[in-house]
Amino acid sequence: MLSFTEENYLKALVQLTVFEESYTEVGVNKLASTLEVKPATVSDMVRKLKEKLLVNYEKYGKISLTEKGRVAGMMVVRRHRLWETFLYKKLDFTWAEVHELAEDLEHIHSKKLIDRLDQFLEFPEFDPHGDAIPNADGEIIIPFRKTLSEVGKGEKCKVVAVKDNSTDFLQHVDKIGLKIRDDVTVIDRDDFDSLTTIGFNGVQIVVSLKFTDNIFVVCAQCLKAKDCNCHSL
Amino acid sequence: MLSFTEENYLKALVQLTVFEESYTEVGVNKLASTLEVKPATVSDMVRKLKEKLLVNYEKYGKISLTEKGRVAGMMVVRRHRLWETFLYKKLDFTWAEVHELAEDLEHIHSKKLIDRLDQFLEFPEFDPHGDAIPNADGEIIIPFRKTLSEVGKGEKCKVVAVKDNSTDFLQHVDKIGLKIRDDVTVIDRDDFDSLTTIGFNGVQIVVSLKFTDNIFVVCAQCLKAKDCNCHSL
DNA sequence: TTTAATTGTTAGGCTAGTCTAACTTTATTA
DNA sequence: TAATAAAGTTAGACTAGCCTAACAATTAAA
Ligand SMILES: [Mn+2]
Ligand SMILES: [Mn+2]
Ligand SMILES: [Mn+2]
Ligand SMILES: [Mn+2]
Secondary structure (H helix, E strand, C coil): CCCHHHHHHHHHHHHHHHHCCCCCCECHHHHHHHHCCCHHHHHHHHHHHHHCCCEECCCCCCEEECHHHHHHHHHHHHHHHHHHHHHHHCCCCCHHHHHHHHHHHCCCCCHHHHHHHHHHCCCCCECCCCCECCCCCCCCCCCCCEEHHHCCCCCEEEEEEECCCCHHHHHHHHHHCCCCCCEEEEEEEECCCCEEEEEECCEEEEECHHHHCCEEEEEHHHHHCCCCHHHHC | CCCHHHHHHHHHHHHHHHHCCCCCCECHHHHHHHHCCCHHHHHHHHHHHHHCCCEECCCCCCEEECHHHHHHHHHHHHHHHHHHHHHHHCCCCCHHHHHHHHHHHCCCCCHHHHHHHHHHCCCCCECCCCCECCCCCCCCCCCCCEEHHHCCCCCEEEEEEECCCCHHHHHHHHHHCCCCCCEEEEEEEECCCCEEEEEECCEEEEECHHHHCCEEEEEHHHHHCCCCHHHHC
């Protein structure tokens, strides 16, 4: 049985080596800053995770997940995202509130519980932030997507997820009024100060790079292409 | 913020000093055996709980809950019983399964979450085992009840709760077919070996003292009396 | 009322997970 | 390639929560 701490290490490793940028390994310092602990602490812990066959690691080398570690980490992500969906859909929490609560709920271990919850929610594909929910085997469809920053002037796209899950950012998105599945047009982009003018739902607004960097979209032409997996959205 | 361990101590103290037999204080050994730790461990921990103003305690004396400790402990019980109700009513777990899962879920702290859950469940009064659920202020109605062992030959009563919450006992009750709210008649009692013959739902069966000791009932005459709070059942 | 049994405390030690401070290895850059 | 910077490790210390073993206080029995 894995401890809360071990699970948090594995979840962070999934974030860093599976979801983000497709790196497959990560250094001690990066993992330490993600978990908000000191590198010395990670050094120690990673040795223990290696003994449990959850990570690949050699002294002074990079850290990567074994298959066992990947599945264990993915289960934490599955639980996290299913609980978020429950809180959002059934208990009427906002998408800005659910992440923090799910940080605790994700460590409830029962497989039966989480599979029943999945069923109760009618097998949702995505959580309230637009992130895909891994299945009971730890498999996940990572849809193709880019950030709103990468969409060119004049192009149309659809919001599919948010990158930053913090309360502050999500409340900011709420204030602007943008929602997942909204269609957005990039009306203008100022290359000097990286401000973008977007249009959606009949409104037009100027947003910062910090904003567009944290909005995931699929572009219109990609939505039409047959060989793109973002069709499932 | 209270740790899991501290919460388990407070919950155990509520069990021992509020729910059970109306003792208002308890010794170190009793608390230790309830929590399945050694007396030395309790001795230490109780000192810490006293510093946090959660218990009254003097060296070599008895332990009792302060008002602050009572409310904190009652909140753990509230969370436990609400989660049990959720698992039973919404996720179709059996009453024999829910207790173990609730042992973990009861430590999720968010007050907002538990109050929303309460609302989602439409403010249940009793959990799947017939135990009353404390309200958001930590108040609880402890209905008058006795065990089936205390019901005399020829008397009629209604099952309101089970005392033993273990999987084994609950599955045994399932096998016998008895349910909460069933009307039971004590047909015969053998005083020598304490076997009781009961009738319910048209069936007649002989049960042991261990069984009758763990079934809570209200007797028929009490159900008729106006000054008895078990009317709310 | 003295002895014995029960009950509770203290001292010292263990593990998980964290830290700081000092040190070592690897990578970068002049 | 040698100096410097960055990244990573080790040693020693701390806390929470647990243990055992030895001891002290209280209660019950003789
Ligand atoms: Mn989240
Ligand atoms: Mn999410
Ligand atoms: Mn229970
Ligand atoms: Mn219960």
